[in-house]
Every structure is written in C-alpha cells, then in structure tokens.
Amino acid sequence: xxxxxxxxxxxxxxxxxxxxxxxxPKEDFIFYADSIHNPYGEKSDEELYQITSDIVEYLIxxxxxxxxxxxxxxxTRCIQYLREHFPEVxxxxxxxxxxxxxxxNYKNTLVMATPATIQSERLQLLIxxxxxxNNHFYLAPCYGLANAIEDGDTKKQNxxxxxxxxxxxxxxxxxxxxxxxxxxxxxxxxxxxxxxxxLLDGAMGVARETKRQMELHNLITNQGTGNVEIIKxx
Ligand code: DGL
Numbered sequence: 001x002x003x004x005x006x007x008x009x010x011x012x013x014x015x016x017x018x019x020x021x022x023x024x025p026k027e028d029f030i031f032y033a034d035s036i037h038n039p040y041g042e043k044s045d046e047e048l049y050q051i052t053s054d055i056v057e058y059l060i061x062x063x064x065x066x067x068x069x070x071x072x073x074x075x076t077r078c079i080q081y082l083r084e085h086f087p088e089v090x091x092x093x094x095x096x097x098x099x100x101x102x103x104x105n106y107k108n109t110l111v112m113a114t115p116a117t118i119q120s121e122r123l124q125l126l127i128x129x130x131x132x133x134n135n136h137f138y139l140a141p142c143y144g145l146a147n148a149i150e151d152g153d154t155k156k157q158n159x160x161x162x163x164x165x166x167x168x169x170x171x172x173x174x175x176x177x178x179x180x181x182x183x184x185x186x187x188x189x190x191x192x193x194x195x196x197x198x199l200l201d202g203a204m205g206v207a208r209e210t211k212r213q214m215e216l217h218n219l220i221t222n223q224g225t226g227n228v229e230i231i232k233x234x
Pocket of ligand 1: 072180182
C-alpha cells in the first residue's frame with residue numbers, strides 16, 4: 001500500500017504534516033526530516049538537487065508515489081528539476097502564500113523566507129502574477145532563522161526577529177507571509193513584535209492540493225491509520 005512521502009530540512013515539515021493529517025486521516029505517511037542538511041536556504045542549487053534527489057530516491061524505494069515537499073526553499077529551487085528527473089512521482093510543493101496576501105487585499109506585506117527562496121525566480125513570478133495595484137511587498141531574507149528554530153536557539157530567534165522589526169517598524173506592515181515552513185513554530189514571537197500583522201502560511205493549501213492530486217491520480221488508499229513514520233537524519 002502506497003504511503004505519502006513528506007520531506008523538509010527538519011521540523012519545518014511538521015507544520016505541513018499537521019494539516020495533511022487533518023485532511024487525509026486514512027493514509028499513512030513517511031516524514032523525512034533532513035536536519036543534518038539544515039539550512040537548505042543557504043545552499044547552492046547543485047547541492048540542493050543532490051540532497052533532494054537522494055531523499056526522493058529513498059521515498060520511492062519505500063513505495064511513495066506522491067511526495068510533498070514541505071519546504072519552500074526546496075520547492076522554489078528544485079521542484080522543476082525533481083519533476084523532470086522523477087516523472088513517475090506526483091510532487092506537491094509548498095510556496096510562500098503571496099496569492100493569499102494579494103487576495104486578502106493587504107497593503108504592506110512582509111515576506112519572510114530563506115535567502116534561497118527570496119532570491120528565487122519563482123517568488124518573483126508569484127508576486128508578478130498576483131500583485132494588485134495596492135499590494136506592496138517587502139522581501140526579507142532571514143539568514144540563520146530556520147537553523148535557529150531547528151536548533152531551538154531562542155536567543156538567536158529573538159535577535160533576528162527584533163532586528164527585522166527594527167528594519168520594518170515604519171512600514172505599516174499589515175501582513176506577514178511565513179515563507180519557510182519552520183517559521184510558524186515561532187509565530188507567537190513574530191506576533192509579539194508585529195502586533196498589527198496577520199500571519200499567512202500555505203500549509204492548509206498544500207494539504208488540500210495533496211488530496212486533490214491524490215484523487216486525480218487514484219492514489220487515495222483509505223486504508224491507512226494516519227500513521228507517521230519519522231526519519232530524522234540528525
Ligand atoms: N523549512 C524550509 C523552508 O520552508 C527551509 C529551511 C532551511 O533549511 O533553510 O524553506
């Protein structure tokens with residue numbers, strides 16, 4: 001019986017897995033938390049291609065026909081490459097919730113993401129395709145933040161968010177796109193500085209899209225028990 005493969009550079013993927021579990025309670029999952037390679041967001045495309053291909057090969061061996069990339073960085077940098085190299089797999093990506101910000105008519109949106117996501121063409125395209133006249137985007141590459149969350153380094157997390165607030169406190173930020181799946185783990189900290197901003201992330205959208213694609217490709221088993229096998233590389 002096929003399982004749903006989910007991977008990320010660590011605990012970020014859990015924020016997506018939570019929603020997947022809600023939407024698909026009768027499936028089983030393998031969650032590959034690749035903490036040893038964290039941070040993905042500060043690696044080259046070549047390194048990321050290698051790392052993610054190895055994970056995909058492993059998940060295919062474990063009978064996963066659908067793989068959820070529970071990571072904005074790996075999605076924006078590698079999903080095309082992975083789709084070309086593993087055409088037998090259905091890939092679902094996680095992307096910064098830029099469309100949600102545009103649809104919600106927010107005026108000043110701060111996009112927090114890893115440097116690799118911020119520099120990606122995909123993010124530029126998402127903004128270009130969805131932006132309305134009144135939407136203004138501020139792009140913040142959060143160096144070291146995913147790693148500080150992975151390592152539970154609260155001092156560093158606080159320092160990074162404090163500096164971010166100092167940089168953008170005059171910009172009337174009304175919404176923040178959490179463009180890295182690690183960031184929802186510190187949403188309270190972020191909200192404690194940016195008190196007037198609504199936090200947006202794409203996890204629920206990813207879960208719904210996974211279910212839709214599974215239906216489309218006849219991959220729903222309805223025979224699982226919501227079991228999650230966790231593989232942690234560190
Ligand atoms: N959680 C990942 C993301 O959504 C990446 C974190 C990292 O390893 O840099 O971008």
